[in-house]
Amino acid sequence: SQQGEEDPQALSIQEGENATMNCSYKTSINNLQWYRQNSGRGLVHLILIRSNEREKHSGRLRVTLDTSKKSSSLLITASRAADTASYFCATDETSGSRLTFGEGTQLTVNP
């Protein structure tokens, strides 16, 4: 079963705008990760945030984690058409164990 929900399910923006996606989960976690999946391809790891961290940056990506609300957000700044993909959050309860994925957000960046 899925760990939680992501919203929005779909997001369409113009190139250059920022995109924010949210993820909620149900159980206590060790790490939370975000992955990207282009149509018909495998998942690509974007960023990992540990349960004792609140914010993390990587290039144009910013991830926040609120363990009290069991939620995370992924912000992509200055979006590009190449950012068009599905984005999934994934959690694990212990390091190195199975990942539990959300249902994903389909992001479309229009040129």
Added chain:
Amino acid sequence: GAGVSQSPRYKVAKRGQDVALRCDPISGHVSLFWYQQALGQGPEFLTYFQNEAQLDKSGLPSDRFFAERPEGSVSTLKIQRTQQEDSAVYLCASSVTLGRNEQYFGPGTRLTVT
């Protein structure tokens, strides 16, 4: 270096046939995971190996599903007597070791059962 590879990329099977899906993890990666992804959904965990040991198979949906990794490298996911509900993309992922949980995914095998 080479990433995770999976074969075949596409498989069409008639209901009742057996299928075998192969995963070649990144060389040296200790952990190997199988996930099932239905259309429009996130991946769901099937099973997990550390080297050749299958440590968790709680996600396998039925006893028709079987996975092995006999030499701690290549893994095979076998589905016996396929059913239409088995149609999905099967993803394999590997990671370096238990302490690191960034998983590297293969392109998947899209299974269609007719």
